Amino acid sequence: MSIKANGVSWSTAGRLIVDDVSLSITPGDTVGLLGPNGSGKSSLLRLLCGLRRATEGVITFDDAPIEHLSRRDVARRLALVEQNATTDADVTVLDVVRLGRTPWRSMLSGWREEDSTAVEQALTQVGMTTRRHQSWHTLSGGERQRIHIARALAQRPRELLLDEPTNHLDIQHQLDILALVQRLPTTCVMALHDLNLAAMFCDHLVLLKEGRVVSAGTPESVLTSERILDVYGVETVIERSPHHGCLHVHYLPRRSESASV
Numbered sequence: 001m002s003i004k005a006n007g008v009s010w011s012t013a014g015r016l017i018v019d020d021v022s023l024s025i026t027p028g029d030t031v032g033l034l035g036p037n038g039s040g041k042s043s044l045l046r047l048l049c050g051l052r053r054a055t056e057g058v059i060t061f062d063d064a065p066i067e068h069l070s071r072r073d074v075a076r077r078l079a080l081v082e083q084n085a086t087t088d089a090d091v092t093v094l095d096v097v098r099l100g101r102t103p104w105r106s107m108l109s110g111w112r113e114e115d116s117t118a119v120e121q122a123l124t125q126v127g128m129t130t131r132r133h134q135s136w137h138t139l140s141g142g143e144r145q146r147i148h149i150a151r152a153l154a155q156r157p158r159e160l161l162l163d164e165p166t167n168h169l170d171i172q173h174q175l176d177i178l179a180l181v182q183r184l185p186t187t188c189v190m191a192l193h194d195l196n197l198a199a200m201f202c203d204h205l206v207l208l209k210e211g212r213v214v215s216a217g218t219p220e221s222v223l224t225s226e227r228i229l230d231v232y233g234v235e236t237v238i239e240r241s242p243h244h245g246c247l248h249v250h251y252l253p254r255r256s257e258s259a260s261v
């Protein structure tokens with residue numbers, strides 16, 4: 001297994017946020033973390049990459065507990081793309097993507113050919129090569145998202161964790177980024193809100209409700225109308241699309257007038 005969580009819980013301010021989560025992520029798989037707002041997706045991603053320490057349970061990478069790995073080892077093998085990450089510094093697109101190479105460089109090593117290759121390839125993968133000299137602050141939300149993903153790709157990680165990678169992206173770029181993630185040999189775990197995109201691009205889904213795993217498995221086993229009603233309170237009809245062959249969730253409008261926001 002690439003990443004494994006065994007009975008992982010995380011509490012803060014007297015509240016249990018992640019509740020006894022166990023997961024085994026197969027190398028190379030694309031795994032979608034699903035669940036309503038506040039169900040613990042981001043918190044779980046932060047636990048999986050060591051940014052948060054589990055209150056209970058163990059997270060292992062290739063059977064080594066995360067606490068036994070040095071910060072540099074974790075940084076070399078794993079990249080995290082968080083929601084709305086930003087900076088006040090006056091930097092260009094190239095500066096941001098080059099940051100992805102930091103774990104691979106030492107105080108003594110200069111910038112190497114392989115660093116440039118990784119940066120160029122990452123910019124190409126997200127379709128942003130022509131923007132390399134643009135100031136970060138002038139990018140649109142979707143462009144920033146693509147550059148964050150390029151930074152993570154330039155890192156050449158074995159595991160890529162993405163928190164709502166399609167946030168801010170138009171539909172074409174959503175499809176492009178998810179197809180790219182799916183194609184990568186890298187193990188990917190990503191928090192997603194769109195159940196249909198999750199069904200199209202993920203090998204495996206993990207559905208969270210109030211910090212607990214309600215269901216995990218193939219899209220076909222996880223995405224059932226009963227479960228979506230239980231977890232999201234939304235009525236659906238789920239069919240296999242005759243157009244792309246994946247499951248498609250049709251959302252049915254609420255019948256009552258008292259829809260809450």
Ligand SMILES: Nc1ncnc2c1ncn2[C@@H]1O[C@H](COP(=O)(O)OP(=O)(O)OP(=O)(O)O)[C@@H](O)[C@H]1O
Pocket residue numbers: 012013017035036037038039040041042043044191
């Ligand atoms: N540092 C913290 N202190 C207090 N509460 C926190 C902290 N971090 C997360 N929470 C709470 O934990 C719950 C889960 O948050 P989390 O961001 O993990 O959910 P999520 O599933 O990613 O939500 P969303 O879909 O809205 O992004 C939320 O109720 C949040 O307010």
